[in-house]
Amino acid sequence: xxxxxxxxxxxxxxxxxxxxxxxxxxxxxxxxxxxxxxxxxxxxxxxxxxxxxxxxxxxxxxxxxxxxxxxxxxxxxxxxxxxxxxxxxxxxxxxxxxxxxxxxxxxxxxxxxxxxxxxxxxxxxxxxxxxxxxxxxxxxxxxxxxxxxxxxxxxxxxxxxxxxxxxxxxxxxxxxxxxxxxxxxxxxxxxxxxxxxxxxxxxxxxxxxxxxxxxxxxxxxxxxxxxxxxxxxxxxxxxxxxxxxxxxxxxxxxxxxxxxxxxxxxxxxxxxxxxxxxxxxxxxxxxxxxxxxxxxxxxxxxxxxxxxxxxxxxxxxxxxxxxxxxxxxxxxxx
Amino acid sequence: xxxxxxxxxxxxxxxxxxxxxxxxxxxxxxxxxxxxxxxxxxxxxxxxxxxxxxxxxxxxxxxxxxxxxxxxxxxxxxxxxxxxxxxxxxxxxxxxxxxxxxxxxxxxxxxxxxxxxxxxxxxxxxxxxxxxxxxxxxxxxxxxxxxxxxxxxxxxxxxxxxxxxxxxxxxxxxxxxxxxxxxxxxxxxxxxxxxxxxxxxxxxxxxxxxxxxxxxxxxxxxxxxxxxxxxxxxxxxxxxxxxxxxxxxxxxxxxxxxxxxxxxxxxxxxxxxxxxxxxxxxxxxxxxxxxxxxxxxxxxxxxxxxxxxxxxxxxxxxxxxxxxxxxxxxxxxx
Numbered sequence: 058x059x060x061x062x063x064x065x066x067x068x069x070x071x072x073x074x075x076x077x078x079x080x081x082x083x084x085x086x087x088x089x090x091x092x093x094x095x096x097x098x099x100x101x102x103x104x105x106x107x108x109x110x111x112x113x114x115x116x117x118x119x120x121x122x123x124x125x126x127x128x129x130x131x132x133x134x135x136x137x138x139x140x141x142x143x144x145x146x147x148x149x150x151x152x153x154x155x156x157x158x159x160x161x162x163x164x165x166x167x168x169x170x171x172x173x174x175x176x177x178x179x180x181x182x183x184x185x186x187x188x189x190x191x192x193x194x195x196x197x198x199x200x201x202x203x204x205x206x207x208x209x210x211x212x213x214x215x216x217x218x219x220x221x222x223x224x225x226x227x228x229x230x231x232x233x234x235x236x237x238x239x240x241x242x243x244x245x246x247x248x249x250x251x252x253x254x255x256x257x258x259x260x261x262x263x264x265x266x267x268x269x270x271x272x273x274x275x276x277x278x279x280x281x282x283x284x285x286x287x288x289x290x291x292x293x294x295x296x297x298x299x300x301x302x303x304x305x306x307x308x309x310x311x312x313x314x315x316x317x318x319x320x321x322x323x324x325x326x327x328x329x330x331x332x333x334x335x336x337x338x339x340x341x342x343x344x345x346x347x348x349x350x351x352x353x354x355x356x357x358x359x360x361x362x363x364x365x366x367x368x369x370x371x372x373x374x375x376x377x378x379x380x381x382x383x384x385x386x387x388x389x390x391x
Numbered sequence: 392x393x394x395x396x397x398x399x400x401x402x403x404x405x406x407x408x409x410x411x412x413x414x415x416x417x418x419x420x421x422x423x424x425x426x427x428x429x430x431x432x433x434x435x436x437x438x439x440x441x442x443x444x445x446x447x448x449x450x451x452x453x454x455x456x457x458x459x460x461x462x463x464x465x466x467x468x469x470x471x472x473x474x475x476x477x478x479x480x481x482x483x484x485x486x487x488x489x490x491x492x493x494x495x496x497x498x499x500x501x502x503x504x505x506x507x508x509x510x511x512x513x514x515x516x517x518x519x520x521x522x523x524x525x526x527x528x529x530x531x532x533x534x535x536x537x538x539x540x541x542x543x544x545x546x547x548x549x550x551x552x553x554x555x556x557x558x559x560x561x562x563x564x565x566x567x568x569x570x571x572x573x574x575x576x577x578x579x580x581x582x583x584x585x586x587x588x589x590x591x592x593x594x595x596x597x598x599x600x601x602x603x604x605x606x607x608x609x610x611x612x613x614x615x616x617x618x619x620x621x622x623x624x625x626x627x628x629x630x631x632x633x634x635x636x637x638x639x640x641x642x643x644x645x646x647x648x649x650x651x652x653x654x655x656x657x658x659x660x661x662x663x664x665x666x667x668x669x670x671x672x673x674x675x676x677x678x679x680x681x682x683x684x685x686x687x688x689x690x691x692x693x694x695x696x697x698x699x700x701x702x703x704x705x706x707x708x709x710x711x712x713x714x715x716x717x718x719x720x721x722x723x724x725x
Contacts, residue, residue, distance in 0.1 A: 102528075122505060130489065131474040133467070140465040143491060152505055155464065155489040157477060171456065171486055175509050194436075282669070314673055335616070336670045339648055 071099040123360060124172035125155045126165055126182045128206075134307055134332055134349055135183070138205060141353025142181060149361050151178070160246065160280070162186030173200070179360040184209045187248070201363045205356040207250040208373075215359040217352055217374045221254035224345040224378030228303050228329045229262040231343070231380050236389045237301040237327060238266075241274035241292050243285055243313060244305035252277060255305050255331065274299050285312025293320055300390035301327035307334045310342065322391075329386040343386025347378040405433040457694060458506035459489045460499055460516045462540075468641055468666055468683055469517070472539060475687025476515060483695050485512070494580065494614070496520030507534070513694040518543045521582070535697045539690040541584040542707075549693040551686055551708045555588035558679040558712030562637050562663045563596040565677070565714050570723045571635040571661060572600075575608035575626050577619055577647060578639035586611060589639050589665065608633050619646025627654055634724035635661035641668045644676065656725075663720040677720025681712040 068078035073096060081088050081096040088096075123146055127135045143153045154177065158165035165185045169192065172180060179201035182189075190211030196202055203215045232240050242259045245252045256275060263271035274292065279285035285308060292299060293316070302317075304310035310330030317323030330337065333346035355374055362369065380386070402412035407430060414422050415430040422430075457480055461469045477487045488511065492499035499519045503526065506514060513535035516523075523538075524545030530536055537549045566574050576593045579586045590609060597605035608626065613619035619642060626633060627650070636651075638644035644664030651657030664671065667680035689708055696703065714720070 122509075130477065131470045133470075136465045136467075136470055139491075143464065152502065153490065156487060157473075168486065175456075311669060314670075318673060335645060336648075336674065339652060340670065340673065 067096065067100050067103055070103060071096045121151050122154050122175075122177045123151050123179045123181065123357070124177040125153055126158050126168050126172070126180065127155055128158060128160045128183050128185060130155070130157045132308065133334055137349035138183070138353040138356075141350035141355075142357040143353075144350075145354040145357035145361070151361070158183075158185045160185040160249070166191065179203070179364055181205060181356050181360055182209070183207060185249075186210075199367060201360050201367075203356050203360045203363065205352060213371050215356075215363055215372045215374075217356045217359065217376070219347045219352065219376045220378050221251055222258040224331060224347070224380075225255045225258040225303075225305075226262050227378065227380045228331065228345050228386075229259055229266075231382070231386055232301045232303065232327055232329060233262075233266050235301075235327060235387055237299075238268055239274065239297065239299040239390070240268075240271070240301045240303060241276065241289075241299035242271070242303050242305060243276050243279050243288055243292075243309045245277065245309070246280050247277045252305070259303065259305075273297075279304075279306070279309040279312060282308050282312040282315065285309040286316045287312075289313045289316035290320070293317075293323075293326075299326070301329070301386075301388075304328060304330045307332035310334070310337075310344070314340070314342070325388060325391050327386055327388040327390070329380070333381065337381075338383065341384035343383045344381050345378050346381050347376050352376055401430065401433050401437055404437060405430045455485050456488050456509075456511045457485050457513045457515065457691070458511040459487055460492050460502050460506070460514065461489055462492060462494045462517050462519060464489070464491045466642065467668055471683035472517070472687040472690075475684035475689075476691040477687075478684075479688045479691035479695070485695070492517075492519045494519045494583070496522075500525065513537070513698055515539060515690050515694055516543070517541060519583075520544075533701060535694050535701075537690050537694045537697065539686060547705050549690075549697055549706045549708075551690045551693065551710070553681045553686065553710045554712050555585055556592040558665060558681070558714075559589045559592040559637075559639075560596050561712065561714045562665065562679050562720075563593055563600075565716070565720055566635045566637065566661055566663060567596075567600050569635075569661065569721055571633075572602055573608065573631065573633040573724070574602075574605070574635045574637060575610065575623075575633035576605075576637050576639060577610050577613050577622055577626075577643045579611065579643070580614050581611045586639070593637065593639075607631075613638075613640070613643040613646060616642050616646035616649065619643040620650045621646075623647045623650035624654070627651075627657075627660075633660075635663075635722075638662060638664045641666035644668070644671075644678070648674070648676070659722060659725050661720055661722040661724070663714070667715065671715075672717065675718035677717045678715050679712050680715045681710050686710055 064078055065075055068075045073092060078096050081093050082100060125139060125142055129135055139155055146153050156168045158168060162185050181203045183206045184204050188211050189209040192202055192212055196212060205217045208216050242256060244256050260271055276288045279288055302313050304313040313328055317326050330342055330344045333344045337344050359372060398412055399409055402409045407426060412430050415427050459473060459476055463469055473489055480487050490502045492502060496519050515537045517540045518538050522545050523543040526536055526546055530546060539551045542550050576590060578590050594605055610622045613622055636647050638647040647662055651660050664676055664678045667678045671678050693706060
């Protein structure tokens with residue numbers, strides 16, 4: 058729909074050659090100040106915009122834009138990641154463009170294509186898909202790819218994750234130490250790597266503690282608070298309800314708190330949430346915390362380092378987690 | 392950094408003409424299936440990517456990407472806006488790319504340039520800048536621009552805002568009706584339009600209620616929770632502290648709650664927050680609510696309508712607000 062003048066029209070209006078007009082608009086040196094002024098005036102009044110993609114390619118293909126493909130824009134965890142990434146990129150004069158895959162592998166693929174076609178300089182991805190080998194040719198051609206929160210399958214790239222198993226072990230151990238045996242695990246979609254790590258560790262720790270049938274209290278599908286709320290309400294409506302809940306992500310925690318508020322005696326149920334959130338402190342919610350902003354910052358740092366030095370060794374960074382006791386996780390079973 | 396084969400290399404590898412290769416890669420009809428296959432195979436194995444910008448221009452300049460320039464990625468309000476925009480765009484086969492201005496007019500300008508140079512099909516902006524006349528030439532050339540949350544200055548474009556004055560009037564009226572006179576207003580940065588609307592209405596309503604010196608309790612600069620927390624702590628350390636706080640955005644509300652928790656008797660202070668937030672319900676916080684997701688959806692709907700029909704009349708949509716009483720705003724002064 059956009060009608061734009063070509064470079065030739067701008068050059069003609071400014072009374073200069075095509076080559077001179079091009080040099081001015083690509084910010085190249087060695088053009089007289091008066092000529093530069095004339096070209097810029099013509100370009101502005103005609104509404105000309107240089108084609109940044111063509112210009113980037115002419116300069117060697119490097120773009121100041123970095124693409125971030127995230128799982129869900131409305132989730133506080135991804136916002137924290139994005140702000141960490143953005144802060145670090147800004148230090149290097151780079152700009153972040155964010156797009157959401159909504160945890161859909163197919164959308165992740167098409168977004169990757171859209172961003173690459175627009176020649177972003179690097180891609181940071183929280184992988185929803187199970188296979189990223191389609192990116193192999195791009196990486197071989199020099200594209201920087203960094204994955205964050207979950208590893209990528211089929212490609213060997215810089216990766217930043219947290220210690221999901223360690224965090225889960227600490228959380229379940231915390232509840233066991235406070236006398237709980239009937240502990241529920243309310244987690245995200247089963248195809249997500251973080252769910253798989255956390256749920257497997259939950260079952261391991263429970264079995265080691267002499268609770269071999271903990272699958273009874275294992276639930277998945279809590280990708281938003283409403284789904285978690287329903288899952289928790291069902292858990293407590295069944296015979297032998299749990300006395301404690303490990304809510305395995307921040308959405309699950311909110312849904313768990315909503316369900317327990319509506320349940321008689323719900324305020325006596327112990328809760329530990331995976332992921333800290335802004336109001337957890339005010340609400341007295343014990344959580345498994347880690348630094349999500351730092352996680353984003355590290356991913357951006359790796360993207361910058363890789364772009365500068367494509368042959369450096371691939372890095373895997375694992376961030377630590379810790380349990381922050383705030384009251385809800387220290388309740389004893391009744 | 393990215394080394395890519397040209398279209399000519401792909402054509403040669405596939406044993407077809409440049410024109411045929413171009414038609415296949417631009418998804419044009421009338422190419423034999425076997426030929427199409429051969430070109431796609433060559434393109435894939437060589438790591439070729441068509442230049443989407445050039446292709447868009449060849450098809451008439453329409454891009455499937457819509458840019459959203461937002462104030463702060465880490466703020467729940469902007470996340471809600473973005474998810475509403477994204478949901479609506481997806482219905483139309485369009486994809487959202489989000490970038491943050493961090494409420495900085497200069498960054499807003501450079502981001503606008505970056506996105507336009509990459510030929511986004513439309514721009515949705517929450518304006519931080521005071522002057523958008525630089526976009527006039529682009530709009531004249533056919534670019535769709537929609538602003539959301541705040542109006543733009545210097546251009547006449549489709550706009551979606553909420554009834555800031557009505558919401559403020561209702562909130563202050565609610566506190567006055569519960570017996571308060573010493574009401575504090577804790578707001579965002581003074582250069583933001585929403586701050587100006589809300590603070591002006593606050594002073595108007597207070598003056599009409601016989602409190603002409605309400606400036607004493609008016610504070611600005613609460614762009615994040617930490618700043619709000621300090622402002623509120625100072626307000627309550629001064630002589631004649633307020634008995635109620637109108638926290639004029641969701642960041643200010645969180646900071647207010649944190650400050651009051653640390654204050655002896657702070658749990659007796661009435662609080663009304665502008666902007667609903669997910670856990671306000673669990674915390675019992677009275678808020679001025681409106682539908683931020685719908686606000687985003689409407690902005691996207693206007694962008695789609697404008698792209699389809701550039702000459703339609705410019706629209707201003709004002710969404711209603713309402714006070715949701717949940718306990719914190721119904722406390723009486725002590």
